[in-house]
Amino acid sequence: MQGEFSLGELAVRFGLKLRGEPSLTIRSVATLSRADSGALSFLANSRYRRQLESTRATAVLVAPADEAHCPVAALIDPNPYLAYARIATLLHPDLEAPAGIHPTAVVAGGARVAASASIGPLSVIEDDAEIGERVLVGPGCIVQRGARVGADSKLLSRVSLYAGVTLGQRCVLHAGAVVGADGFGFALNAGAWVKVPQVGSVQVGDDVEIGANTTIDRGAIDDTVVANGVKLDNQIQVGHNVIIGAHTAIAGCTGISGSTVIGQRCMIGGMVGFAGHLTIADDVVVTGCSLVSASIKQAGSYSSGMPAVETRLWRRMVAHLRRLDT
Amino acid sequence: MQGEFSLGELAVRFGLKLRGEPSLTIRSVATLSRADSGALSFLANSRYRRQLESTRATAVLVAPADEAHCPVAALIDPNPYLAYARIATLLHPDLEAPAGIHPTAVVAGGARVAASASIGPLSVIEDDAEIGERVLVGPGCIVQRGARVGADSKLLSRVSLYAGVTLGQRCVLHAGAVVGADGFGFALNAGAWVKVPQVGSVQVGDDVEIGANTTIDRGAIDDTVVANGVKLDNQIQVGHNVIIGAHTAIAGCTGISGSTVIGQRCMIGGMVGFAGHLTIADDVVVTGCSLVSASIKQAGSYSSGMPAVETRLWRRMVAHLRRLDT
Amino acid sequence: MQGEFSLGELAVRFGLKLRGEPSLTIRSVATLSRADSGALSFLANSRYRRQLESTRATAVLVAPADEAHCPVAALIDPNPYLAYARIATLLHPDLEAPAGIHPTAVVAGGARVAASASIGPLSVIEDDAEIGERVLVGPGCIVQRGARVGADSKLLSRVSLYAGVTLGQRCVLHAGAVVGADGFGFALNAGAWVKVPQVGSVQVGDDVEIGANTTIDRGAIDDTVVANGVKLDNQIQVGHNVIIGAHTAIAGCTGISGSTVIGQRCMIGGMVGFAGHLTIADDVVVTGCSLVSASIKQAGSYSSGMPAVETRLWRRMVAHLRRLDT
Numbered sequence: 002m003q004g005e006f007s008l009g010e011l012a013v014r015f016g017l018k019l020r021g022e023p024s025l026t027i028r029s030v031a032t033l034s035r036a037d038s039g040a041l042s043f044l045a046n047s048r049y050r051r052q053l054e055s056t057r058a059t060a061v062l063v064a065p066a067d068e069a070h071c072p073v074a075a076l077i078d079p080n081p082y083l084a085y086a087r088i089a090t091l092l093h094p095d096l097e098a099p100a101g102i103h104p105t106a107v108v109a110g111g112a113r114v115a116a117s118a119s120i121g122p123l124s125v126i127e128d129d130a131e132i133g134e135r136v137l138v139g140p141g142c143i144v145q146r147g148a149r150v151g152a153d154s155k156l157l158s159r160v161s162l163y164a165g166v167t168l169g170q171r172c173v174l175h176a177g178a179v180v181g182a183d184g185f186g187f188a189l190n191a192g193a194w195v196k197v198p199q200v201g202s203v204q205v206g207d208d209v210e211i212g213a214n215t216t217i218d219r220g221a222i223d224d225t226v227v228a229n230g231v232k233l234d235n236q237i238q239v240g241h242n243v244i245i246g247a248h249t250a251i252a253g254c255t256g257i258s259g260s261t262v263i264g265q266r267c268m269i270g271g272m273v274g275f276a277g278h279l280t281i282a283d284d285v286v287v288t289g290c291s292l293v294s295a296s297i298k299q300a301g302s303y304s305s306g307m308p309a310v311e312t313r314l315w316r317r318m319v320a321h322l323r324r325l326d327t
Numbered sequence: 328m329q330g331e332f333s334l335g336e337l338a339v340r341f342g343l344k345l346r347g348e349p350s351l352t353i354r355s356v357a358t359l360s361r362a363d364s365g366a367l368s369f370l371a372n373s374r375y376r377r378q379l380e381s382t383r384a385t386a387v388l389v390a391p392a393d394e395a396h397c398p399v400a401a402l403i404d405p406n407p408y409l410a411y412a413r414i415a416t417l418l419h420p421d422l423e424a425p426a427g428i429h430p431t432a433v434v435a436g437g438a439r440v441a442a443s444a445s446i447g448p449l450s451v452i453e454d455d456a457e458i459g460e461r462v463l464v465g466p467g468c469i470v471q472r473g474a475r476v477g478a479d480s481k482l483l484s485r486v487s488l489y490a491g492v493t494l495g496q497r498c499v500l501h502a503g504a505v506v507g508a509d510g511f512g513f514a515l516n517a518g519a520w521v522k523v524p525q526v527g528s529v530q531v532g533d534d535v536e537i538g539a540n541t542t543i544d545r546g547a548i549d550d551t552v553v554a555n556g557v558k559l560d561n562q563i564q565v566g567h568n569v570i571i572g573a574h575t576a577i578a579g580c581t582g583i584s585g586s587t588v589i590g591q592r593c594m595i596g597g598m599v600g601f602a603g604h605l606t607i608a609d610d611v612v613v614t615g616c617s618l619v620s621a622s623i624k625q626a627g628s629y630s631s632g633m634p635a636v637e638t639r640l641w642r643r644m645v646a647h648l649r650r651l652d653t
Numbered sequence: 654m655q656g657e658f659s660l661g662e663l664a665v666r667f668g669l670k671l672r673g674e675p676s677l678t679i680r681s682v683a684t685l686s687r688a689d690s691g692a693l694s695f696l697a698n699s700r701y702r703r704q705l706e707s708t709r710a711t712a713v714l715v716a717p718a719d720e721a722h723c724p725v726a727a728l729i730d731p732n733p734y735l736a737y738a739r740i741a742t743l744l745h746p747d748l749e750a751p752a753g754i755h756p757t758a759v760v761a762g763g764a765r766v767a768a769s770a771s772i773g774p775l776s777v778i779e780d781d782a783e784i785g786e787r788v789l790v791g792p793g794c795i796v797q798r799g800a801r802v803g804a805d806s807k808l809l810s811r812v813s814l815y816a817g818v819t820l821g822q823r824c825v826l827h828a829g830a831v832v833g834a835d836g837f838g839f840a841l842n843a844g845a846w847v848k849v850p851q852v853g854s855v856q857v858g859d860d861v862e863i864g865a866n867t868t869i870d871r872g873a874i875d876d877t878v879v880a881n882g883v884k885l886d887n888q889i890q891v892g893h894n895v896i897i898g899a900h901t902a903i904a905g906c907t908g909i910s911g912s913t914v915i916g917q918r919c920m921i922g923g924m925v926g927f928a929g930h931l932t933i934a935d936d937v938v939v940t941g942c943s944l945v946s947a948s949i950k951q952a953g954s955y956s957s958g959m960p961a962v963e964t965r966l967w968r969r970m971v972a973h974l975r976r977l978d979t
Contacts, residue, residue, distance in 0.1 A: 235870065519860075
């Protein structure tokens, strides 16, 4: 399944400076410490130079500053991690799924499925759904009425798209992701809750990745929006009418309450909680396990994750904190 | 798919006071700022009066205090959000699923399925399971041995009901919800864990909503119980033998450890953690990202979510807190 | 479905001391307060002695120190909870799934499925996958190319194993679990994210339990590893290249960032967040809702979960904490 390339070919194709023998063959990628003959490794952080110095890789991607420490052939670039991403994609291409509809898939008569799309076994495509060119709908996925999936997107397995949601091109959705379930909206009536129909939808842009078991709710009236290039890790909860700006990346287990608007190019750590109806500026970083309870107007880094200490010390710290209020 | 009603009809049907022309036609709901001709909007919070004043809706649901600010026809009620919920339900009814069993569903001979129920494609109903009148079992759902689903409930898609669990009437379960997986019970034996069989079940009452990818574990011996009218958002974890009282609402990503009992009419924020074996009174509010580590005996609002600040300031705050212990 | 045993038989089979009539019949397990004739109960914590004293169980498993307080027949052992786990397993055996492949399962020609395995309805086994002896693949599971499942493991329902992952023997995976989705790896390129292919896999050892909707990502280059005897509760997120040591138990909703190594026999509470690239010693306890942001070198108990108090008091505590920085 893997390709095989000469170092020279890789240097030319990706515009990298090569130090060493261009005819050396690269067959796989590997970490510095486990690399072997035929493997290409990379050094993205000078802190790991010691591993570089003892590597058995055939070649290593390094920044110019680290080149002198590389004991084997080197591909040199100011951003070795990016170059690694591209070469690894070349060496480890996705399996091509065969175009066509698996005989066990259930595709409604009114669905529009591109001939180049691959519809996997035991998946369901309901009426009026639209599946673009070269889309992969993996096994066990469910695409409900009127949902649209843009060209080259992949629903890897057991993904649920509710009615009417739209995905852009080149999106990747992992197993168990749910897009378009009802937002959490109820009105009180004499102590009991009355459901507020969630009549909005979800718009997901191009090049969005949605991790395993992540959930994105449909809007209450207007739509929930995930802009181009957003990357969502696993088990993230996105409430109704949230807007996530382009190229923002969010780590696992984070939850975003309804109607919060997150800017572009933000980097949000894992298990962060956002209150609802906030506005977060562009280029904001939030570190893991923080609670964002107010809008953030300026780019910068924000935190409230409390680092664990020995339990006995922690109990005293909590007691001291309470005592401040006396 | 939407209905169409005159303002006069709506006023009569829902007992609302009407100011304006009864023959105006309402076709959809919309937010104040995006509403257009034919749309009904609402103002639930006087803070948004400015949006009211510039709306292009055909009519707006308002409280008596806001009526004077409404530039268009008004439906007036002390609880405009509740009236909105009801009218939106009327205007945007769920699609009727056709009664009957889809040919690709796998229904065991010993299952009892009401003739009026709709069993979707690629769903599984095992022996002794019982599916009530007008129940919707959507695509990819799995109802295991002896599970029971009350009349008018909806398993929207990819829902798993483990063996023996019972759901009441008019429940709504979203994609990826799991009811009845084993509780987390293990006994230590010389450093290794021995599984404790989880022989209890789960009882879910009437009018319960269970969000996408929410999990409710079966009891260790007695049952886990979710009472009537409880509303659970997405990605909530309910441990074995938890009891959740009637009409309590819980926001996304909250986790409740085993054997904790939560009272009636509580409102629990998102990403709250409950320790096990606690008792929480009725009418308790817990704000988001709190840790409830002890029982709560009195109604009221409780918190421990720490608001994020600039990371540099936060680091100093943590250092000061540690220094208190010296 | 339950067995029926005499007290004498149970005492002999599990090496327990018996006080009472050996011919008494045990048909089920029950809690002390709800037990009835034919039921066996247990007392694992002397705090609940009052329940023991009024129980109507036919017999109770107790520690020697509690024997005198038992009003009915007693099975006596230093670890009554462990004995309970074993007897409950005997009394409530899992249903035997019939060997063979359900006609609605989609099993690729190149898959190797043991004749004693049970492949449930609407499950998918792709090419080169390997299913061991007596494995249960429940309804709606998806086992992708080259994944391997060791003997006697159970994928209960709607489990996704991505390509190439390996599970050991006697594992139990609950509904919605996902093993082998891509880790969260992206390289920045002029403000946009470029996907870093995740070419590692996941190795899961023997006797591992994985809870409902828990996700374990595949490694970026090397593998993610979950060692023998690890128990993972529901909705846990395990990042790429995490290593979890043998017999560690982790409660629900916890998230572990990439490349963190957790030792053996650790006990991790619910909703704990681990930063990435940490090393956690063996025999570490972390209490619920803590943030582990640095490596832990010594066994012991660690915490940072802040206990909820009344919201008004909490606001003052936060204000005092901020004021320390002035």
